Amino acid sequence: MTKDNNKEQYIDYDFILGKGIADYSDGDIVVIEKIGAKPIEGTVKLDMVLMIYCLKGRIQGEINGKTWLAEEGDVVICLPNSYLSNYMMTPDFDSRIIGLSYDAILNNIPMTKDALDLLSYVSKNPIIHLDAERQDLINKYYSIIDHKIKQPHNLFHKEIMHSIFTCAVFELCAIIAPHVNYTRDGGTMKQANLLFHKFINLLSKNEGRTCSVKKYAEELCITPKYLSFICKQVSGKTALEWIHEYTIKSIERYLKHSNLSIKEIADRLGFPNLSFFGKFTKNYLGVSPTEYRRQQSMKKEV
Incomplete structure (x- = not known):
């Protein structure tokens, strides 16, 4: 644009x-x-x-x-x-x-x-x-x-x-x-970068499970507003955008490489119901979870 x-x-x-x-x-x-x-x-x-x-x-x-x-x-x-x-x-x-x-x-x-x-x-x-x-x-x-x-x-x-x-x-x-002057714990990394790194580590450990910005902020002992400000300042993306990125990557991985049912994937990632899971997936991948899995299976068969 x-x-x-x-x-x-x-x-x-x-x-x-x-x-x-x-x-x-x-x-x-x-x-x-x-x-x-x-x-x-x-x-x-x-x-x-x-x-x-x-x-x-x-x-x-x-x-x-x-x-x-x-x-x-x-x-x-x-x-x-x-x-x-x-x-x-x-x-x-x-x-x-x-x-x-x-x-x-x-x-x-x-x-x-x-x-x-x-x-x-x-x-x-x-x-x-x-x-x-x-x-x-x-x-x-x-x-x-x-x-x-x-x-x-x-x-x-x-x-x-x-x-x-x-x-x-x-x-x-x-x-x-x-x-590059690589920093380590206790080093000279600016506070914003350090907090952002800790946030990314929490996202990685959470393996794509849905979680609110508030929950991550509480684990970092800061406010949700400040967490989003730090993420935007360091990476150009908000905390919620990062959370969604990790969730959709996990959805793709499960749909491509696991035999888990759609409901089992939704439950594993913490979605409240199948309807919400389907809408979330379609919003990011352009198709329903079932259709995305079908498309991936067709690619493997070619």
Whole structure:
């Protein structure tokens, strides 16, 4: 979507698709081979992760009010809720751009403490320089991606693409990791990040069972309002959105990989009745639990 408010644009996955500039898209990931040469007027706010790999030339712009310059061999990583403005490029600028939706991030990158530390580092240091060896490595990944984009979309195409992207993202994480000051219990992690990490740990231990924001807040000895504020500040999503993300991932796992009945899954995850479970699942997966399981079974039989 996009909205005009003092020339501010709100950019997400759907906006990019609507512009018709994606060379590949699958619902979670977009690949763009050429960035537009027209400078941004006003401000752009991102609702996704955007990674720009500079192949040639230079690009300069403002990220969250701070000016950055990226040159050949640099990767620019813009996190959700970043504000971009006033970018300009040299005439010879060439790049490859990958956009990841929230779902792609959640499904491929475990939200561990180390991952949160890494994201915190990237938010302050969005330009990652690659030496010649690592440029060659990333170029090899992109060659595989480019090859798969140009192939007909065969069986498991999306799964293959996601696996390649996941490997490439973790390669970047490995490059960034030595520069990150990882925190441990009793370390220098800011209170908000520490509380958010504890909240994510509680979600993981709860294994997707439905639970109110109030219940998690009580376990953390803070108010529900403050918990949601922390989650929004650190991750861009509210506490309730995180709870629902973990619940729907558990629903998908049980429907795909278990022989539990629909009622048994609903009971295990703490839903009050089958009707509510069905409405919740359809709202997030687009179909009823029974239909989703049927679709997954059909994929296995092909």
